[in-house]
Amino acid sequence: MSLRRVSVIGSGNWGSTIAKIVGNNIKSSRICSRGSYVGFEELVNGRKLTDIINTSHENVKYLPNVKLPENVVADPDVKSVARDADVLIIVMPHQFLNRTLAEMKPVVKPTSYAISLMKGLALSDDHGIKLLTDCIRDVLSIPCAVLMGANLATEVSQENYCEATIGIDNPKMGSELKKLFQTDYFRIVVIKDEVATELCGALKNIVAVAAGVIEGLGYGDNTKAAVIRLGFMEMKSFIYQFFADRHPQEGTFLESCGVADLITTCYGGRNKQMGIALATTNEPLAQLEKERLHGQSAQGPLTAAEVYAMLERKGLLEKYPIFTAVHKLCTRQFDPKNFICCLANHPEHR
Amino acid sequence: MSLRRVSVIGSGNWGSTIAKIVGNNIKSSRICSRGSYVGFEELVNGRKLTDIINTSHENVKYLPNVKLPENVVADPDVKSVARDADVLIIVMPHQFLNRTLAEMKPVVKPTSYAISLMKGLALSDDHGIKLLTDCIRDVLSIPCAVLMGANLATEVSQENYCEATIGIDNPKMGSELKKLFQTDYFRIVVIKDEVATELCGALKNIVAVAAGVIEGLGYGDNTKAAVIRLGFMEMKSFIYQFFADRHPQEGTFLESCGVADLITTCYGGRNKQMGIALATTNEPLAQLEKERLHGQSAQGPLTAAEVYAMLERKGLLEKYPIFTAVHKLCTRQFDPKNFICCLANHPEHR
Numbered sequence: 204m205s206l207r208r209v210s211v212i213g214s215g216n217w218g219s220t221i222a223k224i225v226g227n228n229i230k231s232s233r234i235c236s237r238g239s240y241v242g243f244e245e246l247v248n249g250r251k252l253t254d255i256i257n258t259s260h261e262n263v264k265y266l267p268n269v270k271l272p273e274n275v276v277a278d279p280d281v282k283s284v285a286r287d288a289d290v291l292i293i294v295m296p297h298q299f300l301n302r303t304l305a306e307m308k309p310v311v312k313p314t315s316y317a318i319s320l321m322k323g324l325a326l327s328d329d330h331g332i333k334l335l336t337d338c339i340r341d342v343l344s345i346p347c348a349v350l351m352g353a354n355l356a357t358e359v360s361q362e363n364y365c366e367a368t369i370g371i372d373n374p375k376m377g378s379e380l381k382k383l384f385q386t387d388y389f390r391i392v393v394i395k396d397e398v399a400t401e402l403c404g405a406l407k408n409i410v411a412v413a414a415g416v417i418e419g420l421g422y423g424d425n426t427k428a429a430v431i432r433l434g435f436m437e438m439k440s441f442i443y444q445f446f447a448d449r450h451p452q453e454g455t456f457l458e459s460c461g462v463a464d465l466i467t468t469c470y471g472g473r474n475k476q477m478g479i480a481l482a483t484t485n486e487p488l489a490q491l492e493k494e495r496l497h498g499q500s501a502q503g504p505l506t507a508a509e510v511y512a513m514l515e516r517k518g519l520l521e522k523y524p525i526f527t528a529v530h531k532l533c534t535r536q537f538d539p540k541n542f543i544c545c546l547a548n549h550p551e552h553r
Numbered sequence: 554m555s556l557r558r559v560s561v562i563g564s565g566n567w568g569s570t571i572a573k574i575v576g577n578n579i580k581s582s583r584i585c586s587r588g589s590y591v592g593f594e595e596l597v598n599g600r601k602l603t604d605i606i607n608t609s610h611e612n613v614k615y616l617p618n619v620k621l622p623e624n625v626v627a628d629p630d631v632k633s634v635a636r637d638a639d640v641l642i643i644v645m646p647h648q649f650l651n652r653t654l655a656e657m658k659p660v661v662k663p664t665s666y667a668i669s670l671m672k673g674l675a676l677s678d679d680h681g682i683k684l685l686t687d688c689i690r691d692v693l694s695i696p697c698a699v700l701m702g703a704n705l706a707t708e709v710s711q712e713n714y715c716e717a718t719i720g721i722d723n724p725k726m727g728s729e730l731k732k733l734f735q736t737d738y739f740r741i742v743v744i745k746d747e748v749a750t751e752l753c754g755a756l757k758n759i760v761a762v763a764a765g766v767i768e769g770l771g772y773g774d775n776t777k778a779a780v781i782r783l784g785f786m787e788m789k790s791f792i793y794q795f796f797a798d799r800h801p802q803e804g805t806f807l808e809s810c811g812v813a814d815l816i817t818t819c820y821g822g823r824n825k826q827m828g829i830a831l832a833t834t835n836e837p838l839a840q841l842e843k844e845r846l847h848g849q850s851a852q853g854p855l856t857a858a859e860v861y862a863m864l865e866r867k868g869l870l871e872k873y874p875i876f877t878a879v880h881k882l883c884t885r886q887f888d889p890k891n892f893i894c895c896l897a898n899h900p901e902h903r
Contacts, residue, residue, distance in 0.1 A: 353778035364893050365775035366782065366902075390779070390902045424821050425715035428703035428813040429740070432716065435807065453803045457785065462812055463778040470820065471774050543714050552716075552740045 209383060210288035212281065212303065213295035214252075216356040217320060219266035221294060223360065225383050226272035253277040269360045286310040290383065291345075294320035297335055301325075304342040311343050316376055318348040318369070322404040323502055324509050331513030332445075334401055346373060348380060349397055351404035351460035353467040359389060366390045368460035370400030392458055399451035400460045402442050407465045408503035409510065410434030412529045414469035415478020416542050426543075431469050434525045435462070436551050441510070441523065474503035481532055482539040504533035522550055559733060560638035562631065562653065563645035564602070566706040567670060569616035571644060573710065575733050576622035603627040619710045636660040640733065641695075644670035647685055651675075654692040661693050666726055668698040668719070672754040673852055674859050681795075681863030684751055696723060698730055699747055701754035701810035703817040709739060716740045718810035720750030742808055749801035750810045752792050757815045758853035759860065760784030762879045764819035765828020766892050776893075781819050784875045785812070786901050791860070791873065824853035831882050832889040854883035872900050 209229060211222045245252045247264050256262055256277035260270055278284050285291060285307040295303065300321070319336050327333035336347040352367030359365060369384065369391055371377040377393040385391040394400065413434050417427050435456070442451045455461055469475060473496055480491040492500050511530035514520050520527045528545040531537050559579060561572045595602045597614050606612055606627035610620055628634050635641060635657040645653065650671070669686045677683035686697040702717030709715060719734065719741055721727040727743040735741040744750065763784055767777045785806070792801045805811055819825060823846055830841040842850050861880035864870050870877045878895040881887050 353775050353782075355773065355775055358773045358775040363773055363776050364779060364896065366779040385902075387897065390896075390899070392901060423705065423708045423713055424817045425703050425705055425708040426713050428817040429714060429716040429809065431816060432703075432807070432809060432813040435812065439807070456807060457782070457789070459779065459782060462785065463782040466781060466816060467774045467778040546714065546740075547737065549740070551742060552735075 207289040208287055209290045209292065210284045211275075211292045211294065212284065212307070213293065213320075214256075214262060214265060214277065215295070216262075216265045216360070217354075218292075218294040219262040219269070219271065220356045220360040221292060221320060221384075222275045223266075223269060223271050224386055224389055225292065226275035228383055228386065230272055230274050251279070253279045266356070266360055281306050282310050287312065289315050290379070291315060291317040291343075292320065293317055293339060297321045297323045297325070300335060300338060301342075304339060308342055311345065313345070316346040316348065316373075317343065318350055318371075318380060319401070320350050322351065322408070324405045324506055326509060331516060332509050334398065336397065336401055346371075346376065347397075348373075348376060349401040349404075350380075350384065351400050351464060353459055353463040355467065355471075362386075362388045364388045364390070366392065366459040366463060368400050368455075368458040369393045370397040370455075370460070371395070372397055394452070394455060394458060396450070396452040396455040398446050398449040399442050399455040400458070402446065402451075403438060403455065403460045404464060405502075405506055406438040406441060406510070407434075407468050408474045408501070409507045409526055409529050410438065410465060411468040411472060411474035412478040412481070412501070412503040412507065412533065413525050413542075415475035415480075416482045416529075416532060416539055417478075418475070419479035419482025420539060420542065422543075427469075430525065430546070431465065433546065433549055433551055435465055437523050437525050438465075440550075441526070444519070444522075445513070473499070473501045477501045477503065477533075478529075482542075485535075487535060488533050503529070507533055524549055557639040558637055559640045559642065560634045561625075561642045561644065562634065562657070563643065563670075564606075564612060564615060564627065565645070566612075566615045566710070567704075568642075568644040569612040569619070569621065570706045570710040571642060571670060571734075572625045573616075573619060573621050574736055574739055575642065576625035578733055578736065580622055580624050601629070603629045616706070616710055631656050632660050637662065639665050640729070641665060641667040641693075642670065643667055643689060647671045647673045647675070650685060650688060651692075654689060658692055661695065663695070666696040666698065666723075667693065668700055668721075668730060669751070670700050672701065672758070674755045674856055676859060681866060682859050684748065686747065686751055696721075696726065697747075698723075698726060699751040699754075700730075700734065701750050701814060703809055703813040705817065705821070712736075712738045714738045714740070716742065716809040716813065718750050718805075718808040719743045720747040720805075720810070721745070722747055744802070744805060744808060746800070746802040746805040748796050748799040749792050749805040750808070752796065752801075753788060753805065753810045754814060755852075755856055756788040756791060756860070757784075757818050758824045758851070759857045759876055759879050760788065760815060761818040761822060761824035762828040762831070762851070762853040762857065762883065763875050763892075765825035765830075766832045766879075766882060766889055767828075768825070769829035769832025770889060770892065772893075777819075780875065780896070781815065783896065783899055783901055785815055787873050787875050788815075790900075791876070794869070794872075795863070823849070823851045827851045827853065827883075828879075832892075835885075837885060838883050853879070857883055874899055 325333040339347045348371035350369050381391050417430050507530040524545045675683040689697045698721035731741050767780050857880040874895045
């Protein structure tokens with residue numbers, strides 16, 4: 204492969220972890236001359252975070268105690284990072300996505316392509332929800348792959364064995380991306396199904412809230428497994444219902460982005476934690492997030508609200524009892540004790 | 554439906570739980586005149602267990618504190634229970650299966666059919682492993698369905714919401730079985746894929762041992778999710794490899810018998826517990842079972858041994874790194890610390 208330039212847009216803990224992996228792979232394989240790395244500039248103890256990263260090779264704020272390779276250069280200017288990049292790895296809080304894409308647009312190379320590592324959905328006026336990769340494709344007019352999987356950033360940064368799925372329609376890009384991301388401990392499966400790969404990553408957070416509610420209500424393993432599975436079937440049904448024209452594949456649900464990410468999220472993480480809190484208190488969600496997530500928001504309730512609005516508009520709420528119940532619970536429209544009643548006549552059991 | 558007679562062969566905690574469910578369904582729907590229930594006779598405090606069940610309507614030994622419906626009649630004579638039965642529910646420790654089938658054979662009605670609730674495999678001389686339902690089909694010459702799922706007996710007996718999968722090729726029998734088993738809290742999905750439904754129930758115990766090993770070695774959620782998923786893919790691959798002629802279906806892996814049972818077993822239960830013990834001690838498996846399972850044996854190591862023998866004979870060990878590693882670990886042929894190395898080049902990642 205000729206010298207190519209890879210840029211990571213985002214410098215949170217996941218972005219930094221990925222910059223470490225890609226930086227090391229670039230170094231050993233001479234894929235490209237330089238990796239760049241962007242974060243919105245912040246001050247840490249009076250020093251610029253990018254300066255700290257470029258001198259100490261550590262993101263002391265978002266990924267402390269993990270050494271970044273020296274070929275990863277931090278730069279607070281998104282234009283300078285995006286310019287000349289052949290591969291754009293986009294991994295940032297998705298509320299900032301549109302603003303960042305607008306900034307990047309004038310400098311992005313038309314021959315480049317992107318890969319999104321963001322788990323979430325955007326809202327569109329006409330269709331209800333919009334894929335984050337479609338936002339990228341629409342604004343930048345380049346192809347966009349997606350990387351999803353059971354990947355808690357801290358564990359990946361400590362080089363614990365895990366897997367991820369890359370969804371990309373183009374085999375040549377797929378093979379380049381596998382070389383960029385795969386290591387001995389970070390194992391990549393490349394599949395063609397971009398859309399279901401991405402949607403699994405977003406929708407599983409709704410199911411995790413439901414799993415937390417069941418745990419909070421004191422139910423055992425059988426019930427939790429049933430709710431996780433029924434939620435999984437709603438994910439699948441939702442994807443086939445609204446994205447059938449983009450050819451989702453059954454096999455995708457058994458990849459890391461599907462079953463593995465679902466399991467990890469339903470047994471740990473902040474969405475499950477919010478589910479437990481919703482079931483065991485009467486406090487509103489915003490208050491629970493403030494108290495228990497130090498003001499960060501959980502993705503599941505947001506995604507549930509977006510999905511609920513779309514299902515309601517199409518008259519499809521009854522087909523999705525878990526998605527519907529999670530949204531109503533997050534907005535305190537009903538008593539968590541009635542959660543199981545919502546499953547009494549699940550479409551899967553008819 | 555005309556009066557039909559249903560018999561449960563087996564009186565352990567799962568058999569007793571199922572006798573309760575079926576007995577109640579029979580009573581309310583008048584499906585049949587009588588449910589029978591067999592256990593090998595045992596004495597409890599000097600009294601026959603069947604006598605206790607028939608007077609107190611409680612299986613004080615295997616399912617204490619759960620009331621059985623009065624139309625469930627216990628009988629220690631398997632011939633008397635099997636004679637005239639239209640539906641035979643077979644749920645017993647499978648080491649006793651062949652002996653019991655031989656006893657039943659002369660009295661079984663040729664128009665009857667069976668359903669197996671047993672999770673395990675038998676050995677055959679020619680093919681390596683044999684389905685327990687094939688043992689039943691071969692000896693009794695009647696059709697045999699299978700019921701599997703994420704069903705810890707104690708939780709089901711307490712009427713906690715859960716799901717199960719019935720695999721049966723014949724739609725009429727499928728619809729009768731759904732009426733017999735489904736309740737408000739025990740939700741049934743009937744599918745045609747008998748073979749994958751049954752095999753998932755047996756093979757998942759091997760994966761649970763692996764999940765326990767990972768936990769015992771101190772790995773986090775990512776690694777555990779990866780190992781569970783890779784094990785799941787080996788289950789699928791094994792089923793397609795050896796039972797392709799019986800048409801396993803992709804969708805079966807997303808049913809309760811597939812993903813849900815796998816999750817429950819990998820997060821709880823004795824196979825996972827043995828995995829943890831294998832990773833954290835140097836003791837032989839038999840010793841660990843004696844100390845930690847009060848002499849009961851875990852199914853996973855047995856199934857792993859049967860599967861290993863079959864894969865070895867066919868020269869396929871390399872295609873199944875987790876199945877292979879679990880067997881070698883259970884027989885102490887290698888150090889658990891090397892477990893992750895076995896996954897270094899998993900066929901899924903090639």
